[in-house]
Amino acid sequence: xxxxxxxxxxxxxxxxxxxxxxxxxxxxxxxxxxxxxxxxxxxxxxxxxxxxxxxxxxxxxxxxxxxxxxxxxxxxxxxxxxxxxxxxxxxxxxxxxxxxxxxxxxxxxxxxxxxxxxxxxxxxxxxxxxxxxxxxxxxxxxxxxxxxxxxxxxxxxxxxxxxxxxxxxxxxxxxxxxxxxxxxxxxxx
Amino acid sequence: xxxxxxxxxxxxxxxxxxxxxxxxxxxxxxxxxxxxxxxxxxxxxxxxxxxxxxxxxxxxxxxxxxxxxxxxxxxxxxxxxxxxxxxxxxxxxxxxxxxxxxxxxxxxxxxxxxxxxxxxxxxxxxxxxxxxxxxxxxxxxxxxxxxxxxxxxxxxxxxxxxxxxxxxxxxxxxxxxxxxxxxxxxxxx
Numbered sequence: 001x002x003x004x005x006x007x008x009x010x011x012x013x014x015x016x017x018x019x020x021x022x023x024x025x026x027x028x029x030x031x032x033x034x035x036x037x038x039x040x041x042x043x044x045x046x047x048x049x050x051x052x053x054x055x056x057x058x059x060x061x062x063x064x065x066x067x068x069x070x071x072x073x074x075x076x077x078x079x080x081x082x083x084x085x086x087x088x089x090x091x092x093x094x095x096x097x098x099x100x101x102x103x104x105x106x107x108x109x110x111x112x113x114x115x116x117x118x119x120x121x122x123x124x125x126x127x128x129x130x131x132x133x134x135x136x137x138x139x140x141x142x143x144x145x146x147x148x149x150x151x152x153x154x155x156x157x158x159x160x161x162x163x164x165x166x167x168x169x170x171x172x173x174x175x176x177x178x179x180x181x182x183x184x185x186x187x188x189x
Numbered sequence: 190x191x192x193x194x195x196x197x198x199x200x201x202x203x204x205x206x207x208x209x210x211x212x213x214x215x216x217x218x219x220x221x222x223x224x225x226x227x228x229x230x231x232x233x234x235x236x237x238x239x240x241x242x243x244x245x246x247x248x249x250x251x252x253x254x255x256x257x258x259x260x261x262x263x264x265x266x267x268x269x270x271x272x273x274x275x276x277x278x279x280x281x282x283x284x285x286x287x288x289x290x291x292x293x294x295x296x297x298x299x300x301x302x303x304x305x306x307x308x309x310x311x312x313x314x315x316x317x318x319x320x321x322x323x324x325x326x327x328x329x330x331x332x333x334x335x336x337x338x339x340x341x342x343x344x345x346x347x348x349x350x351x352x353x354x355x356x357x358x359x360x361x362x363x364x365x366x367x368x369x370x371x372x373x374x375x376x377x378x
Contacts, residue, residue, distance in 0.1 A: 001324070011233075011234065012234030012235075012236075013269075014234075014268035014269070017286060018268060019268070021267070021268075021320065022322055025320060025322060026322050029322075032316045032320070033314075034311045034314045034315070034316055035311050035312070035313050035314075036275065036277050036281060036295065036311070036330075037281070037311050037312075038278055038281035038282050038310045039285075039307070039308065039311060040282075040285030040286065040307065040309075040310070041306070041307050041308075042289045042292070042293060042303065042306035043305070045200065045203075046201075046202060046293055046294065047201075047287075048289040048290065048306075050281075050282040050285045050286060052274040052282065054293060056338055058266055059218050062266055062276070063254075064271055065271040066271075068273065068278075070259075070279075070282050070286075072282070072283070072289075073255060073290075074290060075244075076252055077246065078206075078207065079206030079207060079210075080203070082254040082271070085253070085257040085284040086225065087285075087287035087290070087361045088225050088283065088287070088360050088361060088364070089226075089227055089257075090259075090286065091279070091280060091281030091283045092227040092241075093227050093229075093239040093241065093259050093279050094277065094278075096228075096239045096259070096274040097229065097237050097259075097261025097262075098261075098276035098277070099191065100231045100237040100261075101235035101237065101261070101262075101263060103231070104235055105235065106324075106355070111288065114231065116231065117230070117231035117237075117262060118201050118229065118230050118263040119228065119229040119230075119244040120226070120227050120228050121227045123247075124220075124224050124225075125223045125224075125329070125360065126200065126219045126222055126223070127214070127223055128214060128218060128362075129358075129360075130358050130359075130360050131207070131211045131214060131221070132211065132358060133215050133218075135213060135219040138363055139358055139359060139362070140367065141341040141360075141369050141370065141372045142369075143289060143369065144371045144372070145374075146371060146373045147303070147375070148373070148374070149374070149376050150378065151377070151378050152370065155377070159375055159376075160375055161378045165375060166260050167371075167373055168344075169232055170319075170330055171277050171314065171317050171318075171319055171328045171329045172280060172329070173371060174328035174329035175280055175329035175330055176365075176371055177275070177366055177369060177371055178368070179331060179367055179368055180329060180330050180331075180332065180365050181332045181368055182284070182335060182368070183332065183333070183334050183335070184335045184336075184337070184349055184352060185328045185334075185335070186274070186336070186339060186349055187336070187337070187338050187339070187345075188339060188340070188343070188348045189305075189338045189339065
């Protein structure tokens with residue numbers, strides 16, 4: 001016998017629409033199939049530029065409001081030109097944004113007013129892996145630490161629960177913590 | 190009895206410096222410990238902004254030539270404002286840049302002149318996972334396809350070998366295909 005209380009928190013997340021989408025997609029699970037895309041062009045040295053423009057979902061092609069471009073490079077201490085953040089930093093950026101969106105959506109759903117959500121992320125890595133010095137050293141992060149400082153109308157326990165819930169439903173958290181198959185093909189043009 | 194041939198390829202990668210670093214770090218493996226960082230601030234709704242500025246490596250604090258900022262958001266079909274690429278698209282962007290840098294470095298090392306390296310990436314996902322419709326559906330990508338079109342002074346077999354080698358030494362490829370521990374803490378401020 002639960003009663004639905006009107007949410008008074010204003011975090012900017014349209015939870016009603018998300019819950020509506022959940023109901024709609026339960027009826028039409030094929031519309032829940034998404035394909036997210038990026039293209040990339042090598043420029044010079046370790047510098048490349050990636051573009052994100054459209055994706056497939058809800059049964060059709062979708063376009064972002066604008067095209068997003070990203071420069072990626074290696075830093076000067078790797079004898080490169082540092083024309084962009086490194087690829088592994090982009091992974092941390094993705095993780096931060098995914099969990100932050102989840103915290104905001106969860107807070108709205110629980111009627112918790114957020115005032116600020118700040119995250120610091122650190123991925124540790126032994127570059128003996130990518131340099132091929134030691135095959136026993138992995139190429140990627142050997143661990144990631146994320147810390148959230150959250151100012152909100154909530155108890156520390158509610159904040160801990162909010163962060164735990166966002167982690168449970170985070171796409172990027174899942175991609176990083178669980179193995180995902182990557183199939184690579186190449187063609188000479 | 191191998192002879193070292195002077196490389197004539199001009200791909201912009203300083204392979205000599207990288208090989209020098211490999212030799213140096215073999216002597217001082219503690220300098221190979223890196224910490225890559227990002228910070229993030231929630232703005233409104235599912236919109237957040239991440240910042241990449243410095244990192245730790247080669248035994249000290251390092252700064253990028255400039256501070257990089259990134260906006261992340263959900264698209265309008267998720268009832269959001271689409272103020273930036275989605276977090277999962279950032280992961281694809283990171284993967285593209287990592288492998289492209291590896292292809293350029295590998296080509297330089299093998300004296301292969303690159304003319305163009307273009308990648309298309311697609312990560313498929315059933316959003317019944319993140320929406321909590323079906324607990325058996327994972328939150329992240331259920332697979333990623335990467336395709337490279339490469340114009341270079343090389344045979345198709347050499348191109349295939351180049352791409353395979355870049356995959357073998359890619360940090361982001363490793364992060365996505367293998368599990369990485371993510372430790373999350375939160376504090377009420």
